Each structure stands twice: as C-alpha cells, then as structure tokens.
Amino acid sequence: MSKICLAFDTSNYTTSAAWYDGECGRNEGRLLDVPEGQLGLRQSEALFAHIKRLPEVAERLKLTKKDEIVVMGAASKPREGEDSYMPCFLAGLSQGSTMAMALDVPFFAFSHQQGHIAAAAWSAGRMDLLDKKHLSWHISGGTTELLLVEPQNKSVSCKIIGGTTDLAAGQLIDRAGGVLGLRFPSGRELEQLSRGAVKKDFFTPKVNGLEFSLSGIENKVRDYYFDTESREDTAYYAIRSIISAIEGATKNAKEQYGDLPVLFAGGVSSNLLLREIVPGIYSEPRYSSDNAIGIAILAYRQVFG
Secondary structure: OOEEEEEEEEEEEEEEEEEEOOEEEEEEEOOOOOOOOOOOOOOOHHHHHHHHEEEEEHHHOOOOEEEEEEEEEEEEEEEOOOOOOOOHHHHHHHHHHHHHHHHHHOHHHHHHHHHHHHHHHHOOHHHHHHHOOOEEEEEEEOOOOEEEEEOOOOEEEEEEEEEEEEOOOHHHHHHHHHHHHOOOOHHHHHHHHHOOOOOOOOOOOEEEEEEEEOOOHHHHHHHHHHHHHHHHHHHHHHHHHHHHHHHHHHHHHHHHHHHOOOEEEHHHHHHHHHHHHHOEEOOOOHHOOOOOOOHHHHHHHHHHH
C-alpha cells in the first residue's frame, strides 16, 4: 500500500493535481483556455474553469486502491503574507480541505510560490535546498522575483530581495508574442522563433542593485519589429533583453549575499536561452511551469519529515 499526499494548485494559468509518496511523484495539469486575442482570464472566469477542470485533471493521476491518501495539500495564495490573495486558488483550496475532512487526514496549505520552489528543487535532484539557505528566481507570467529562501518548519520561507519593479517577464513575453501575432501564452512559440534569429541584438535594462524595470522593453520590441520586420530577430531581442536584466541582478545578489546556490523556478525558467546564459540550478521544464507536485512535497514533509 503506497502512502501518498494528494495536492491541488489552481493558479491563474493552470489547473493541476499531483501525488507524492516521499520519493516519486506525478503531476497532471491543463492550461486554462483563453479566447484568441486575449492575454488571460478574469478571476471569476478562471475560478469557474478550475472547478470544471479539477475532476478531469485528478482522474489523469490514475490513483488506484493500492494508493492510500494519508495527507492532503493545496496552494492557497500566490505568495506568503496575509495580503496575498487571488480568488482562483479557492478552487483547489476548497477541494483539498473538503477531501481531507472526508478522508479524516491532515490538510496543509502553502503559497503557490513555495510550491514552485519545492517542485524545482525536487525535479533538479536538489531536495537538500529545502533545508538550507539559497537564492531563487521565481519567473513566471505574473512574477519575476529574486528570493532569499530559508528553511522553515519543513517548508520554506521566501523573502523578496529583488526582481522587476513593474512588468513580469512572462507578461512581457506574452505582449511580445502579441506583437508577433502569437497565441497566448506565447512563451514556447516565442522561444522557437528566437532560435532562427540572425542578428541577435538585445537591450540591456539598467539594474539598480537587485531591481530592474521591464516595462520599457515592450515599446523597444515594437520598434525593433517595425525596423527589422523579422519575427525571429524580434523574438530573440525580447527574450535576451529580459535575460540581460536577470543576469545582472543575479551577479549583484551573489556579491551581496555570498556564493549561495541559485535555484530557478517558474514557467519562464524553462527557456533554453536563459539556461545557457545564466548559471544556476534548473528543474525539468515540465516542473518549471505551474504544478501541484511542489505542494504535495511540502505537505508530505509536514507529516513524514
């Protein structure tokens, strides 16, 4: 009989469910359907979509009678802090807590960000990072934050020490994709286009300590496409400009905090160009994007250490 944790994460982009047994795990997820031409969903729409999708996603985990659910978990909010809130997480939170009561098992809630850190560390074969201080980038559609991560009660505490002061990297990528007529979310298509770049130009944003602004790059991407008429070169320009800012802030963070390990989490961290240019610890791309496996890992650790 396998003793497992079952967990849910219903983020602004993906409905996901996962199980974890202390060593192995499985995550199943599905992107929310966004109408063509739109750059996301309203929270009410996302919440409704999650409620519809959760049974389908959970069924794909293929749990059997040999799997004993001994603990439940869910992502309850974007990041730590009482003021962090997003309605879409209520879908997974309510499902998880209700199942825990029905099964009479413990239930634990964590932030979406904590889940990303745990998933990235596990997938990269660096579970030891959950028990030691390290730096981490959380780079996604809604977040581009440089974190100082420390162990806390078999989970992790994430303190924001840097990152973007305005647009998230994923937002800029999607807007660049909009300029080039790509579908939302645009990350994969933009990366594929960038591989055909010839000029390989980019803009270097100013990095003030550990912070930088990405909003100005959006107009530069539009101007660059207007001037070059090259979709491939423009895709590279957008991605490489973002990487330049991350590279600069990472270098400054190592000077300020010492030679701590740097873990990369979040969907944008699956970008191959980023992995080539900025040294760090990277997870498998499928565990970089939104998932529930990190929540399952953290909840399991609360019971079994």
